[in-house]
Amino acid sequence: MHRIPEKLWTAGKGSSVKCFLCPHHCVIGEGMWGLCRTRTNRKGALYSVAYGNPCSVAVDPIEKKPLYHFLTGTDILSIATAGCNFHCLNCQNWTISQASPLSTGKRNLSPAQVVQTALRYKVPSIAFTYTEPTVFYEYMYDIAVLAHENGLKTVMVSNGYLDPEPLAALVPYLDAANIDLKCFDDKTYRHLTGGKLQPVLDTLLTMGKSGVWTEITHLIVPGITDDPVQFRSMCRWLTSNGFAFAPLHISRFFPTYKLPHLMPTSIEHLTRAKTIALEYGIRFVYPGNVPDDIESHTFCPGCGNVVVERHQYNVVKRLIENGRCSFCHTFIPGVWDIQDPAL
Structure with missing residues (x-):
């Protein structure tokens, strides 16, 4: 077990401790666990069983995160531990997100070994993904610092449910993020995830101000988030x-976990949502989990030509040079090459 720095928790009444990693602010009694199943109280101190104990390590196309405007066409080393601070009714990875790292086997992979793995596979970046990186925050932080020291980029794929102080400490070592914005109603957020809306919005604002390239995922669940x-x-x-x-x-829902009785999101609903988003001025809208590859292409907002053509998670063609459309030279926001800053 890894002892958590005192700045992320305080001693409570008796032998309890209070965690300040995420907005749940769990009060954890002696021998008990936080809601995330990764943090435990041992003799009045807070420990993580996630540190150095990933349940999954794999090389993925970066489009799978999904990230479409960040190092597009490259591979990324993806890493996760078990556990999550949400209990989403629709979770696709519930077998690991709703489990403890103690139940998924012990890998003993240090931050240095993670970075060396990325270098060995010659990938330019590391993603904290699959479950919820917040719950393995200390592990993620140490990996991110070492990654930057070794010229690698870092990506967090997250529900955004993280307290401001640990987020502020992390963002200097983050290059990109995909934040899952479940819906825009607090009551629905609580029902679907067990969390609240405002902390997620606060995380998005922090990412925007900090220069972290940020993309947003919104899953449309019929009857729940389709208003x-x-x-x-x-x-x-x-x-x-x-x-x-x-x-x-904008992702299509398929029946899973605690919502097996619902129908998949209709393609027509995704199309309507895309139209609405464009009407409100969102320039790059990508329906996900759909059969038509054209929805994953990136179109130049200036001339309308395809500047990134994708087939499933693979980039077939890229017509962006120095961040600009190869046809009309319109600026395409993103981090297209390893040397680019977040724009």
């Missing part, structure tokens, strides 16, 4: 807060 009024409010908030040029991935 067009809420979706319009979400699009209005995004464009009003500096995210008009942040790619919005």
Whole structure:
């Protein structure tokens, strides 16, 4: 077990401790566990069983995160531990997200070994993904620092449910993120995930101000997150807060976990949502989990030509030079090459 720095928790009444990693602020009694199943109280101190104990390490196409405007066409080393601070009814990875790292086997992979693995596979970046990186925060942080020291980029694929102080400490070592914005209604957020909306919006604002390239995923779940009024409010908030040029991935739901009785999201609903997002000024909208590859292409907002052509998760053609459309030279926001800053 890895002892968690005292700045992320305080001693409570008796032998309890209070965790300040995420907005749940769990009060954890002696021998008990936080909601995320990764943090435990041992003799009045907080420990992580996630540190150095990944349940999954793999090389993926970066489009799979999904990230469409960040080092597009490259591979990325993906790493995750078990555990999550949300309990989403629709979770696709529930077998690991709703488990403890103690139940998924012990890998004993240090931050240095993770970075060396990325270098050995000659990938330019490392992603903290699959479950929820917040719950293996200390492990992620140490990997990110070492990654930057070795010239690698870092990516966090997250629900955004992280307290401001640990997020502020992390962002200097993050290059990109995909934040999952589940819906735009607090009651629905609590029902679907067990969390609240505002902390996720606060995380998005911090990412935007910090220069971390940020893309957003929104899953449309029939009967739960498919309210067009809420979706319009979400699009209005995004464009009003500096995210008009942040790619919005509108994903199709398929029945899973605790929602096996629902129907998949219709293609027509995704098409309507894309139209609404474009009407509100979001420039790059990508319907996901759909059969038509054209929805994954990147189109130049200037001339309308395809500047990135994708087939599933593979980039077939890229017509962007120095961040600009090869046809009309319109600027295409993103981090297209390893030397580019977040734009």
